Amino acid sequence: MDDKKGTSSQKVTVYIDDIAYQVNKENNLLAGVLSQKLNLPYFCWHPSMGSVGACRQCAVTQYQDENDTRGRLVMACMTPVSDGMRITLQDKSSAKFREQVIGAMMTNHPHDCPVCAEGGECHLQDMTVMTGHNSRDYQGTKRTFNNQYLGELVGHEMNRCITCYRCSRFYNDYAGGKDFGVYGSKNQVYFGRQKDGTLESEFSGNLVEVCPTGVFTNKLFSAHYTRKWDLQSAPSVCAHCSVGCNTSIGERYGSVRRVMNRYSYDLNGYFLCDRGRYGIGFVNGEQRIKKAKGISQASPEKLTRLDVSKSLAHFRGKRFMGIGSARASLEANFYLKQMVGEENFSAGYNGQQMAVAKAHQQLLNNYFTKDRMLSLREVEQCDFILLIGEDLTKTSPRFALALRQACRNSGIEKAASMGVASWQDSAVRTISGKRNSPFFALHPTATKLDELTEQHLLLEPDDIEKVMLALTNLLGSDVNEKNNEKYEKQLKNYNTEQQLFINKIISELVKAKKPLIVTGDSLLSAKILSATNKLMACLENNPDQKKVNLVVLASASNSIGLLSLIDEKSLSSEQVLAKLSDNTMDGVICLEQELATFTDKELTLLRDNSETIIVLDHSESRVSAIADIVLPAAAVSESNGHFVNYQGRIQRFSQVHAPILPILDSWKWLSYIEKSLEFSTTSQSILRKNKTKIIETLDQLHHHFTENFTSWPVIGNVLLDQNPVARMTPRASGRTSQAANFSVHETKVVQDKDQHYRFSMEGSKPNTVKDMPFTWAPGWNSNQSINHHQVEIQGQLSNYHEDLYLAFQFSNFNHKVEQTSDDTLAGDSPADKKFNYFPQGSLFQGEWQSALTAEFDLLKYSLEKNPTLYLSTEFSESQGWSQGQWLKVTADNMNCIAQLKCDARLPKNLVYGDIYDFINNKSGITVKLSEATEPEVIQQQESRINGYQLAKENQKNILERLKISDQHIPIRFVAGGLDDA
């Protein structure tokens, strides 16, 4: 929508209660008033969704001129700002009307506050107090509704609804959802699904934040509930994809309770995806590693540094390789690499992934040494999109949401040309109709964004590459009479559909003012990335083409951080295994790596050929199961560190609470390992020489790196200039009594050595810094309080300072690409029913950490939907197969069952589906299809029902355990290392 940094847009004078204010001309009056930090109540308006004028809450009196004393009532959200306009917030008639609106809403609103999850951060509560309504005139009964089961994530309590329409406007209009809507009329308007069932949108969790009352609540939060004012929070970054949405994580009594959106002007704005919001559940899961393995402890109660150094001393002199991880912090990865030495460092990528990494680096080198990749905010302004090889709605969902908004730009422009402001949401959507900005996509599977495309093709990665090369060649060729023949000839190799696709892109691309090409690594295809490189190079050479923006997305939260550490000496996983088997090296240190690409055979090889495997991780995996030493690493909510997002933006995640020992930040473990193992690399000797102090805090670590390594980006600490910010609200309760079952004495405040934030309610207010632990303002207890911390509504944060970016300077190197089995996909042989199967993206199982969340596991066995396989209609008919039929899908030694669905868009060889067993075969796998027998189908259904019940049990057990652990709050004195209590 509008780009409102606040300073560059035109301002006009608006008189509010006779005081002149400078207000952004493009705003509606409500946004203008709120931008001045004045209090005007509202419900249905939302900064990202514009105005509809439904609730009538924001009424103000507008005067014609200074002499007009009567004025007339207008709805601020529907009124444009004009120079010299005069309004009042304080006159009796509009104040009375605003109070009456609340009174009307209260006629049906239940007296649920004490039992409602929203209480204490409820927008309705805040607005009620703001209007001064405090006594009930209505004498009648209240209308009630039935509630629906909407899935494991979002709760439903319709009695509380005030019919502001925000939920359906978000779910349907903004996020493109299809299975939710408005029903009924008069005072019985109902928001829900046509029938009970899990909400299908990847953004359903935002209903919780968008709803001003407690109709939609966070079920995970409600199950193990605490009031907002009792939560201890810290600003964090989502750990589940490379967009790097800003979050605010809240905990109480030592367990993580929930994730809220943390407003970011450039990235996530006001919304998160469900993976980011609910994926934090893994922190409380049964699979957490809470004790060290392989370290003999002097005292069973406590693991000390001495224990660690003694145990590790056994391995002194051994030659270790380090395997870093795209989900570990930048600090931990960098530290590991320096420790083991650059020739012994691996990213945990196999040869195929290394080729992808190299191609990615090439793109960054070529186009992003001076420029920066577009932020999500900037993506929403684009007017042409070419999406290659990414199912964004599942891999980087928040990015997909931004693309949805970008598609609206041609419609918004048309409305603007008719004099309709972009915030007049209904009118703009009416005028836009079905008009979308030109959007083209290439991917092996169907995706949710397909409906927005002008044209999209379902093709395998190799064929995608071919189409891209054709496009590049044709773009590069002279478009004049003589070469039309050549043009035609080149196109002849492609079918009509593909020809149309290429031609359309060429004609639309040249018209675009801000075109965007999006690609990523989710198909593990280096070919697609190099083809993108060639395409970009060609477009750069065309003087008539406006600058084409490129975005390359990665799969994990710190993929780019890890990428910056990969150089010509880095080892692929094949090379790691080779070095172990030929005895060049003795063991590996695995940093937060689950080695998903390793087959069982490779894992056995790893185990057999390694003398020692040291694993640092927060959750059990196949690797931790075979390790000699397992050190419990802290999860994102329990540690401090930095992730680098797809743009190269370095963002800090902060510790929410000090976890129970011996869980420690990975980099802290690495510093103990470094001390004990005494590596003999050159970097090591530098490290040892210059190190005098023990590294206890992140700042010290940064200082250490900066002093000794030029490749470390200088991450300054703005926060050190200020007083530490309180993590708790001033109203946090129970502080003096929470350990009363142990001791009558109040526990001391946990010392945070990092000095950015305090584990206390004492400290600076959250709004004194850019990275706020939680959001609050006087009179605004809900998430709407963010209005007070922005320069302008929907603008930049008040305390914003520029984020730091990684400099992209990769050396060009040739990495020996080891061929993997994935490259040998099936040829042209549907006759023996061999196909290339590509897994659809999965929101809940696609990322290893979040997939461990109990609720996500439950969704895996969801009985609402069967595993599905999509096959071309033509081939299905030729086999006499019909939709809904059960097929057997065989690959390697695996047999799976899936239900058939026909997709007419599919070429001969290509199939796709959501079969869980193949979820990691991102670059495709050859499968054979046959009909499934009835006993096989029954067995599969039974095993799913079993799996579901087990997952349900697991969920219940976790909840019980958490509630019990509330009684035994871990007491830490210092949030420090092993020897700090």
Add this chain to the structure above:
Amino acid sequence: MTEIIRPLTHLVNLKSPLSLSDYISEGGYQGASKAIHEFSPKQVLDLVSDSELKGRGGAGFPTGMKWSCVPMFPDNDETDDDVPEFKYLVANADEMEPGTFKDRYLLEGVPHQLVEAMIIGAYTIAANRGYIFLRGEYHLAAKRLQQAIDEAYQQNWLGNNIQGTKFSFDLYVHTSAGRYICGEETALINALEGRRANPRAKPPFPQMSGLFGKPTVVNNVETLCNLPHILKHGAGWFKALSPDSDAGTKIYAACGRVKSPGLWELPMGTTIREILYQHAGGMADGLKLRGLLPGGASTDFLLPEHLDTPMDFASISKVGSRLGTGGLIVLDDQNCPVAMVLNLLKFFAQESCGFCTPCRDGTPWAVEVLTRIENGKGRKEDLDTLHNLCDFMWLGKTHCALAPGAVEPLKSALRYFIDEFEQHIDNGCCSYQQQGITQQTHVVQPSHGGQFHG
């Protein structure tokens, strides 16, 4: 030429409406012919503006002015992105205002008149597609309209190149699925699009962004039916039909306990007294006039002292009410005014679309209070509540005019029949012997579709 002083209704035949050829031999389609053959769209627009025709749907907006806001593209270059592919003329045949049945009379009685009218209207605004948004319950009208349209297509009065001109116009009948709010033009447009029938905010006006975002004009059936006659006889003739300030004739109606309820086409500005006593025969035996709503349920009460007011827009407005649709709803002296207002408010509460807070929550609140008063459980404070609600749901405070309309009978009843309300409260009962209107005592039920919570 015999002077026709009842142009709208003189060809009405409810038993068997005129076929196309019969309609033509009675002078039909001459107006449309004149428009498309002899006038330019601008000339027709000027003619209609001169005639001072005002909307008959209840708002009384000058038709010429409404049409003049439609963007016209003289070149009609189809490749120009600004020229819309479609422009629409919609006939609002969703007659649901209580006490109103004039459009039904015209639709069932002389459907070709509307078809001809729409041809003229579409020609003027260069619309190429038209819809008659017809109230679903009017089955007979639907059938007869479709028959008329089919005949018109056959005789090249609809479709491509009408009567050999360059003007093409397609006309469809769309039967509504119900709801009073569809009578609101923007809600009607939403309903036509297949969406929920919530009204739209204006601006932008339908002439700029209407049906499917394209330029659209919505006119009432009776308004449109005047067009063939205006084209045939001219603006001066139309104005001369009425000695009054407003031009043309109007179909007035009367219902309630009068001797002969019905409808009559009379010159604009006929007095209430003439309609009620001359045409409707006065009150039924034994009953006296207590009050009346002049233009349908959503207008303010008038009293016997207002009987000599001319039924035109300005005069009725001056005495504190609205002409609306011109259908009188008569209150006799043996009917409880409180019960009547309760009945009306129940209708409005049921018909509220639920979009904006004052109407959605205010109308049922008024019903709750009035129900208690009617049942004798009212309190003194309730009158204050009712006054507050009238204030709360007034013009400018709601998203559309339904709630202000709902509040008009209520606030005028509080003005004129306050003693009735007070008596109900003081005596703890309704003093009228109810027969037919509200018989049983009403137990306030939970709304349909919901359930009590365990």
